[in-house]
Amino acid sequence: MDRVTAAPAPSAEEFFDSALxxxxxxxxxxxxxxxxxxxxxxxxxxxxxxGAVVVVGDGAxxxxxxxxxxxxxxxxxxxxxxxxxxxxxxxRVVELVPGxxxxxxxxxxxxxxxxNAPDTETVTERWARECRVLRxxxxxxxxxxxxxxxxxSQAATPMPSPATTRHPVxxxxxxxxxxxRKP
Numbered sequence: 514m515d516r517v518t519a520a521p522a523p524s525a526e527e528f529f530d531s532a533l534x535x536x537x538x539x540x541x542x543x544x545x546x547x548x549x550x551x552x553x554x555x556x557x558x559x560x561x562x563x564g565a566v567v568v569v570g571d572g573a574x575x576x577x578x579x580x581x582x583x584x585x586x587x588x589x590x591x592x593x594x595x596x597x598x599x600x601x602x603x604x605r606v607v608e609l610v611p612g613x614x615x616x617x618x619x620x621x622x623x624x625x626x627x628x629n630a631p632d633t634e635t636v637t638e639r640w641a642r643e644c645r646v647l648r649x650x651x652x653x654x655x656x657x658x659x660x661x662x663x664x665x666s667q668a669a670t671p672m673p674s675p676a677t678t679r680h681p682v683x684x685x686x687x688x689x690x691x692x693x694r695k696p
Contacts, residue, residue: 572643582608601657
């Protein structure tokens, strides 16, 4: 007679972490992802679907900045009400095969989150042709959460940009702008 052994019940902390990751990802419009936990985290719009974050990118959509299936990534979500860092976790990146059942389910969630798509009626076909759909599946406990945040500053240096200011702003500019507003 074979015995079926049940998986051990999650601890209260694991349950809290799982609920925090899911709820924060559902409520936030953006999350910040660093492939392999290295480099500058980049913002990605996303959807929550069956226990993982799903994103679509490359092609004419958002750049996925080196996220590759089979790789790990570090995901950070901000608080919807305060805007500060709320939770961070490690994720396994899984690239979904276009047309598969998992891909179809992810795309259905993502279509509802995609704002101002130029081709709303045919976006699914375009994503299958030009883009990649990835699942970011949480692995292990959260690295950051309320009550367990790092003490050091988490401020990032600005990303390189060709944008520059050629000249200092004129000192009289604020007065000129105020003068222009008065009747």
